[in-house]
Structure formats: C-alpha cells, structure tokens
Amino acid sequence: MTTGGTTDGTDAAGAAVGQKRRLRQPFVYRRHHFTPTGVLDYLFFLFAGAASTWLALLILLKGFSLGWWQVLTLLVFWGVVSYLALPRLHRILSQIYVPNYFIGRTRTSDGLLGDPVNLAWRGEEAQIHHAMREAGWILADSITPASTWEIIRSTVTKRSYPQAPVSPLLLFGRRQDFAYQQEVDGDPGQRHHVRFWKCPRGWLLPGGHQADWLAAGTYDKAVGISLFTLQFTHKIEENTDVERDHIVDTVTRANEVIAVDRIKDFSTGYHSRNGGGDAIITDGHLPIVDVTEVVADEADHPERLELALDATRIYSDSRSVSEVTKTLWRQRPLQTVVGAALVLVLLLFQAWDVISMLLDWNGLRSEVVGYSSDIAAISDDTATRIVAGVLVGVSLLIGCLQVIASTSVFRGSNRARLWILTLSTISVIVSMTNYFTGDRDLATNMYALTTIAMQVAVLLALSSDSSRMFTRFSTAALRAERQDRALED
Incomplete structure (x- = not known):
C-alpha cells in the first residue's frame, strides 16, 4: 500500500509473517514411486533379497566343511534365513499375492x-x-x-x-x-x-x-x-x-x-x-x-513423530522445520543405525586387508615383478613401493569417503544412502561373479564369508522401508530448513 509516494512496510512484513506461518505448517513430503530414485530403490530392495538368499546357501555349504562345528553353522544359517532372507522374500512376494485394500486385517512389515x-x-x-x-x-x-x-x-x-x-x-x-x-x-x-x-x-x-x-x-x-x-x-x-x-x-x-x-x-x-x-x-x-x-x-x-511406510507428510503441528529435523534424528530407525555402523566395520576389514598386503612385502613384490619386468628404468623394489603407495593412498581416499558417507546416512542423507547401496551392490556382484565362475573358496574362507555377510546386511538395512523413508524425509526437511534460514536472513 502506498501513501503520498511512500511505501508502507506493512505489506512486506505481512508477507514475511505469512511465509513464516506457512513454514510452520505440517511439513509436506510427496512420495513418488516412478522417479529414477524410486526405481533405483526398488532394484536395491530386490537385489538385497536375492543376495541374502545366496548368503544363506554359502553359509550352509560352509557347514559341510566344519565337522562338529556344523551345529554352530546351522545356528548362523537359521539366523540369516529367519532374520534376513525370509522377511525380505515375504516382503517381495506378498506385494504380488496379498490384497492391498481393506479386508479387516493388518499386515506385518x-x-x-x-x-x-x-x-x-x-x-x-x-x-x-x-x-x-x-x-x-x-x-x-x-x-x-x-x-x-x-x-x-x-x-x-x-x-x-x-x-x-x-x-x-x-x-x-x-x-x-x-x-x-x-x-x-x-x-x-x-x-x-x-x-x-x-x-x-x-x-x-x-x-x-x-x-x-x-x-x-x-x-x-x-x-x-x-x-x-x-x-x-x-x-x-x-x-x-x-x-x-x-x-x-x-x-x-x-x-x-x-x-x-x-x-x-x-x-x-x-x-x-x-x-x-x-x-x-x-x-x-x-x-x-x-x-x-x-x-x-x-x-x-x-x-x-512416526515414520509411516507410506506417509505423505510429517505431522509437525505448529513446530518449526528445525524442530521437526531434530525430532527425526532422535527417532532414526534402527536399520539406519545398523547400516551406517556396518559401513564403518567394513572399513576396518578393508584396512586390515591393506595392512596384511603390506606386511607380506615379498608376496606383493612377486606380484609386481611380473608387471615391472618390461620397464628397465624401474627396479622391482621401486615399483613395489610405488604400488604400495598407490594402494595406501586409494585406500585412505575410499576410507575417508566411507566415513563421510556413513556419517551422512546417520544424519539422514538419502544421496549418501544410495551411494553406499551402490558400492555394496557392486561388491556383492563381484563376489557372486567370482563364485559362479569357479572361485569356490568363498564358501570355505570364513574371512571372505564374514565380509560378504556384512555387505549383504548393509544392503538389507539401508534398502529397508524405514531407512529409505527416514533419509528421504530428512533430506527434504533439511532442504526446507535451509529455505527457512534463507528467508529469515
């Protein structure tokens, strides 16, 4: 409104208040099934089910080589089947044959x-x-x-x-x-x-x-x-x-x-x-x-503040977006915590692999000799040191990225969750390929089997509905919080 050529600040103030009020309304998150992210999530969900079934079979085969320790292996096999493989298999198949409309019955997760x-x-x-x-x-x-x-x-x-x-x-x-x-x-x-x-x-x-x-x-x-x-x-x-x-x-x-x-x-x-x-x-x-x-x-x-599996909004009542974000982080799902923690545990396994390779210097040198023999200007020891330095450098870089990704997932980053799922999927696919092309050591090597089990557990945890909805909600809430701060500035 203008009076005598001057602009009254009431409109601007009213607009700012109105904008702030709108931000304090229930925070809205729209769920889209057929976006690239949604399709990618569903593929991870399906692959995790297949990977958990393969893991159960590997553990069962491992039991045949342990003699009296087979009883312990069968217990591990039961744990993987009952808490990892069967729940995901039921989840996939029940989408096909269980009605998704009201019939007076609830459904399990x-x-x-x-x-x-x-x-x-x-x-x-x-x-x-x-x-x-x-x-x-x-x-x-x-x-x-x-x-x-x-x-x-x-x-x-x-x-x-x-x-x-x-x-x-x-x-x-x-x-x-x-x-x-x-x-x-x-x-x-x-x-x-x-x-x-x-x-x-x-x-x-x-x-x-x-x-x-x-x-x-x-x-x-x-x-x-x-x-x-x-x-x-x-x-x-x-x-x-x-x-x-x-x-x-x-x-x-x-x-x-x-x-x-x-x-x-x-x-x-x-x-x-x-x-x-x-x-x-x-x-x-x-x-x-x-x-x-x-x-x-x-x-x-x-x-x-519940994270419903198909929720379309977070009920924030009159709270600010910042308060909604903090409440989300306090109630982060157990699957997200487990998935983020397993990434860090896998990082320790990778560090042990690099340290073991460096400690076996003669073994590393013998592998490098075959590649450096054609280059007369570089001695075997020099080539081995270069390879070792590259391995350590790459491992440190990957380790830093994994720490950042794990922390980001714990804080609710959907992009970091998808990145970890991608790396875990690639790792499991490589192991599967090696196994089906003749490398049967995976079924007898306890260290390799443990590593695969943790990779599969990461896939199952971070591809779960609760983890997916938490990171998507959190990402959207953080975006809204940045907009809120920008308006206040």
Missing part, C-alpha cells in the same frame, strides 16, 4: 496378513489418549536403538518394561500411529496391547459406517517361534474377541461418558492365522468406541 482389526473409534487422538490412560493403559515406546537396548536389558534381567515397544503392523499401507499396553505381573512376555491407526480423510467402513480410528487388540501369552519367518516373536491368544472385549470394558468402566456401538457380523466369523502363524478365532463383530465426549487436557498430546 514382511507383507504377511497380521492381526484382525477388531475395534473402531470415534473422536480425536487426545481423547483416545485420555481414555486409555484413565483406564490404566500405558503408551508404548517407538522402536529405536534406545528402546531396543532396553528390551534386551529387561529380558536378560527379567525386569519390567511397561513402555516396551510393539512390533509394527501396517494398515492403510502404514504402520500404527501409536499403541497402548498393559503388562501382566511385570512379565515382558505377557501383555495386553492394542495398536491404533488414523483413518484416511473421508474414508468409511464397509457398509458406510463412520470411524476416525481403527485398532487391533490382541493378548501376548508367551514368546515363541514364528511359523512363517522362524523368528522369535510373541505368540498371541487364539480368541482375539476376549482381548477386544477387555479393551472396551476397561475404558467404559473408567469413564461413563464413553459410549459403545456394536456392528454385528461386520465380518464373517472365521478361523485363520496371523503373520506369526498364530491361530485366530473371532465372531466378526466390530465395537465402535465413541470418545467424543471425553474431556482431554494438555498431557494427552504426547510428542511423537
């Missing part, structure tokens, strides 16, 4: 059908938190390196961990928004627990019923072996309706304003199995818990 959806809720998130806490339920921690370590400690020391994380299950293509649980007699192996998912905007249940949230409640009765992945996991009580009714009873007894409607025969009563192979029995009824009359307070708004 491996893509298998999981627990039944047996509860619906109406109301805001804060009202659900208030109702659950009032009924004696405890909010479960997210799965992070810190919470994973706490699970290990509580299991070994037989100590109670009331906030222990629950495994991720997927609904609407994303993992649960949050989960609540109740321990039984302080035993981490037994607990009531229920996962919650926010329904998409405008989405209705089959039959036209409205719900704001869906939930899956089951009772963990013991720790056992998964029928489909052979992993250690919690085994659930067969009759899931008992846990469903327990959840409804606890919240309605704690607060009389909570109403419950029940959709009878919402799904056909059935006998089935979940992703861990546990039997499921349900009558198919679906209670709808209405908490819209619950009065929530400030304590019912927990600070959380």
